[in-house]
Amino acid sequence: MKKYIVIYTSKRGSTKQYAEWIAEDLGCEALPLSNALRLDLHEYDCVIYGSWIRGSGIVDFDKFAKMLDADIMDHLLVFGVGFADETADNYAQVWGYSLGKIDPKNEHRVLMYILGGRYDPAAVTGLDKFLMKTMRAVLLSGSTKDAKSQANMMKDRIDNGCDMVKRENITSLVKDARKIAER
Numbered sequence: 001m002k003k004y005i006v007i008y009t010s011k012r013g014s015t016k017q018y019a020e021w022i023a024e025d026l027g028c029e030a031l032p033l034s035n036a037l038r039l040d041l042h043e044y045d046c047v048i049y050g051s052w053i054r055g056s057g058i059v060d061f062d063k064f065a066k067m068l069d070a071d072i073m074d075h076l077l078v079f080g081v082g083f084a085d086e087t088a089d090n091y092a093q094v095w096g097y098s099l100g101k102i103d104p105k106n107e108h109r110v111l112m113y114i115l116g117g118r119y120d121p122a123a124v125t126g127l128d129k130f131l132m133k134t135m136r137a138v139l140l141s142g143s144t145k146d147a148k149s150q151a152n153m154m155k156d157r158i159d160n161g162c163d164m165v166k167r168e169n170i171t172s173l174v175k176d177a178r179k180i181a182e183r
């Protein structure tokens, strides 16, 4: 029996939902990062970290990264949950702010997934609300045709909310986690 662990950070529940579905499929625990900081991750055949995406960053990835070393990174899979589509630009940006910071040459070939999230504008307050207003303004300044059509879709999601959370989104992630555990 291979040993898995899913560690997550979630503000409004969608990442938690994905973490629980993944853990159910792999027959393991899903723990919030705050409850996982003392775990020895060497004990697991595959470690999964998932968090919500905020300003293209995987939230608390830096905190989680303090638990890693080269061996663990060879058995790691990361996912971010957001409302932006998984375009090459978005993927590269999210990767650059997370895995790219600790493995810039991608030597450990850590797989990163971006899963469709949930956004309710009415639930966003304080600093998050301010950041969202800024993001909306920056998006609207996109120049290329592609950037413009993506930006319009994002603007619609920011203004009206969206829910892209579906269990089927985890299918290939779970398959990849099983492959990683066999390494």
Ligand SMILES: Cc1cc2nc3c(=O)[nH]c(=O)nc-3n(C[C@H](O)[C@H](O)[C@H](O)COP(=O)(O)O)c2cc1C
Pocket: 009, 010, 011, 012, 013, 014, 015, 016, 051, 052, 053, 054, 055, 056, 057, 081, 082, 083, 084, 085, 116, 117, 118, 119, 120, 124, 127, 128, 129, 131, 132
């Ligand atoms: C302040 C703020 C910034 C966000 N920035 C991004 C972003 O840059 N890219 C993205 O894809 N989603 C972004 N999102 C969307 C959320 O990450 C998404 O809705 C996610 O599902 C929330 O996860 P949770 O339910 O686990 O908290 C942002 C949301 C908020 C509130």
